[in-house]
Amino acid sequence: MASLQSWLEIDPKSQFSLHNLPFGIISTAEDPQLHPAIAIGDYALDLHVFTRHNGFAALSIFQPYQAVFLSQSTLNHFAALGRPMHKVVRGYLQSVLLKDGPFPGVFQENESLRSAALIPLQRCQMHLPMRINDYTDFYAGLHHAYNVGVLFRGPDNALQPNYTHLPVGYHGRASSIVVSGTPIRRPNGQIFTDPTTKTPALAPCRKLDMELELGCFVCKPSALGQPIAISDAQEHLFGFVLLNDWSARDIQAWEYVPLGPFNSKNFGTTISPWVVLMDALEPFATTGIDNKVKPLPYLDEKGKETHFDINLTTTLTTASGKSTTICRTNAKNLLFSFPQMLAHHTVGGCPFNVGDLLGSGTISGKEKSAKGCLLEQSENGKVSIRLEDGEERTFLQDGDTVMINGVSGSEGSFVGFGNCSGRIEAALDLEYD
Known part of the structure; x- marks a missing residue:
């Protein structure tokens, strides 16, 4: 499998390579409200901030009412969108993090969004990712x-x-x-x-x-x-x-x-x-x-x-x-x-x-x-x-x-x-x- 390269510096030994992008629920001292993120290298990409700054605007298939699900306190609503949508969203996030990718203006060239949405993992408090009923x-x-x-x-x-x-x-x-x-x-x-x-x-x-x-x-x-x-x-x-x-x-x-x-x-x-x-x-x-x-x-x-x-x-x-x-x-x-x-x-x-x-x-x-x-x-x-x-x-x-x-x-x-x-x-x- 050919290695995907990101414009973000990622340690080759990191479990959170661009091939991964796992989803979780974080909070920080600055924002104690629980909300979704993905792990990329030594960072969490805050999806609540990314959504609020129209980070998904280039993904036309992902409607605004669906993007709101990435500001919830659990991943349940996002999960309920189904595997085809999971694949689309994860693929899009890979593309905006990809070196020489198709959407450099969404994130790579947006310094204010990068500084707001990329949070060092060591500053993140992790929570249960889903509301588990059974x-x-x-x-x-x-x-x-x-x-x-x-x-x-x-x-x-x-x-x-x-x-x-x-x-x-x-x-x-x-x-x-x-x-x-x-x-x-x-x-x-x-x-x-x-x-x-x-x-x-x-x-x-x-x-x-x-x-x-x-x-x-x-x-x-x-x-x-x-x-x-x-x-x-x-x-x-x-x-x-x-x-x-x-x-x-x-x-x-x-x-x-x-x-x-x-x-x-x-x-x-x-x-x-x-x-x-x-x-x-x-x-x-x-x-x-x-x-x-x-x-x-x-x-x-x-x-x-x-x-x-x-x-x-x-x-x-x-x-x-x-x-x-x-x-x-x-x-x-x-x-x-x-x-x-x-x-x-x-x-x-x-x-x-x-x-x-x-x-x-x-x-x-x-x-x-x-x-x-x-x-x-x-x-x-x-x-x-x-x-x-x-x-x-x-x-x-x-x-x-x-x-x-x-x-x-x-x-x-x-x-x-x-x-x-x-x-x-x-x-x-x-x-x-």
Whole structure:
């Protein structure tokens, strides 16, 4: 892929190259009102300012009433315009930022607009990009599902009989989804503090974990009772974020029978602030893990490339400030794609709304270094993980910071997500009479 050159100076190592232009919601000390922006190099291009100064005047197809959607406090209204309009707007913004592009007078030669609309990222406060009404987390990482199954059921019964036939998922909690950088408090819950008894106690989680995932936002609603066809599912998807599904493994072990995760998963889910649009990832489209089971027709993509080649890493930083990369994997390590997740989710008639979020489930590779959560890496606490500062971990301790990063492409044309990070705070001291 030939590298696009901007008149704006951009570090070749930046994840926010001209090939990317992810959308997010920012505020600044000077303008505390939440509004949209795109990331370009070390800057945020303030789309509220750009719109107010008639930056879209040269894009005749983008009507003024539509441009107003880029001054809202979330991206929901813009997302609802649909993928064809997303492509047009993103392409236009690329063209006004392009060196020797067709619209030099819009931005490059407009010094007052440049100084007002280009804001250093370090001055921006990031916010949740979408208003999220619903959130479903899937379990589509085959290697993760197998590794966890081996821990609890042995290799012969690691995968449940349904696993390769449908995307397994559970309904998450939208109210506890937070933007990167938000602290995560260690949850209290029912756990077995004394393994010799059969009675649980209310106590802080002792097996606090993270999960490396991708999230995908919905941009096109569906009606109650109306399934989304697999052939149409991609048109319902807005873009991707990184996602950390924080997990309390000891709370989960006690509560998940017979209905699945509840309090072990609802205390916090972190997402990255920039939404990488589907069109930005299209050059990296590929296939996922080969499913030996032929899917039912409503899930059959007929070989279409709907997964993406995204390199993913997880870094753990202790209170000492020393960081250790504890996982390197790739988004190709999913058995089911997001279009398949959406098609399955709606096959019974479940409706979707703009801004609904889907999580992939933990994305682990085959290698030991590619395991996407500490449950796998520590074999449920049996094996310690040695960190760069000499400390060891089986699960997360208070003061630990977990950061997920993801990037596609090569130097000069990287398409990345920025960081998805959260720091663990101590549990509340609960006292009951």
